[in-house]
Amino acid sequence: xxxxxxxxxxLPQFLQSLLGYDATKAGEALAGGGFIMLVMxxxxxxxxxxxxxxxxMAFGFATTSAALYYMATHLNPGMDFATAATMRTFQTAGLxxxxxxxxxxxxxxxxxEQNNQVS
Numbered sequence: 476x477x478x479x480x481x482x483x484x485x486l487p488q489f490l491q492s493l494l495g496y497d498a499t500k501a502g503e504a505l506a507g508g509g510f511i512m513l514v515m516x517x518x519x520x521x522x523x524x525x526x527x528x529x530x531x532m533a534f535g536f537a538t539t540s541a542a543l544y545y546m547a548t549h550l551n552p553g554m555d556f557a558t559a560a561t562m563r564t565f566q567t568a569g570l571x572x573x574x575x576x577x578x579x580x581x582x583x584x585x586x587x588e589q590n591n592q593v594s
Contacts (some may be wrong), residue, residue: 538569
């Protein structure tokens with residue numbers, strides 16, 4: 476997740492420093508990522524009780540990896556606003572399928588009275 480975190484920090488700096496976006500415009504380019512997380516979290520929650528969490532995490536990592544590959548091939552100083560917004564949206568699409576199942580797996584086999592110790 477270090478690579479994903481790095482792109483979360485560096486993409487706004489890239490948009491502002493090299494492409495000349497102001498903070499508002501850079502934020503608008505990143506807003507699609509927040510929206511897709513808003514949509515994907517309930518979906519991942521619904522699937523968590525129906526699908527093996529390891530398979531959900533594999534899907535999430537595959538989606539995030541594909542998005543980061545897309546980002547690596549399309550990131551350049553001549554890109555437009557739509558490309559920047561699409562990169563961020565794709566980048567966050569798989570995160571709900573990583574975070575929610577990993578939290579679920581962390582509690583497997585832990586008695587209910589010890590939940591505070593796990594968290």
